[in-house]
Amino acid sequence: MQPTPPGWPRISSGLYYRDAAAMIDWLCQAFGFAVRLRVEGEDGSVAHSELTYGEGVIMVGGERRGAAQRFGADAASPLSVGGANTQQLMIYVDDLDAHCARARAAGARIAAEPELHDYGAEYWADRSYGAADPEGHLWWFAQRMRSPGA
Numbered sequence: 001m002q003p004t005p006p007g008w009p010r011i012s013s014g015l016y017y018r019d020a021a022a023m024i025d026w027l028c029q030a031f032g033f034a035v036r037l038r039v040e041g042e043d044g045s046v047a048h049s050e051l052t053y054g055e056g057v058i059m060v061g062g063e064r065r066g067a068a069q070r071f072g073a074d075a076a077s078p079l080s081v082g083g084a085n086t087q088q089l090m091i092y093v094d095d096l097d098a099h100c101a102r103a104r105a106a107g108a109r110i111a112a113e114p115e116l117h118d119y120g121a122e123y124w125a126d127r128s129y130g131a132a133d134p135e136g137h138l139w140w141f142a143q144r145m146r147s148p149g150a
Helices: 020-031 096-105
Strands: 013-017 034-040 046-053 056-062 088-092 109-118 125-132 138-146
Touching: 013 020, 020 034, 020 046, 020 056, 020 096, 096 109, 096 125, 096 138, 109 138
Parallel strands: 013 056, 088 138
Antiparallel strands: 034 046, 046 056, 109 125, 125 138
């Protein structure tokens, strides 16, 4: 395998929002992302953005539907498709309870309260919670409590 470009993980994800500009600010406030790059279109919309969390990168952009679609498919916020989600992002955090409190205070809908998920000594144990952002994307946050064989 060839090395990735500097600053890029092997896998990253892109999310589409009705109001990408507002959601970039919200994701930074609620979940602790940092803006690495934000490219605005001529009309002030977000043409492309890159947000980081540790070594992870997500791209956030505006919806692309109908004539504006790319790659032959609509790209939409869950708000625009009846709340449907086709993905869920999972992120490891250092202090799960503090992270959940921050997200809740910023208005995230906590879909699953913090709970320990223990898969047995031969596997792992994570404390985790689920949250939905204001446009309905689902997020899962976890803190490793025990690694396999520990």
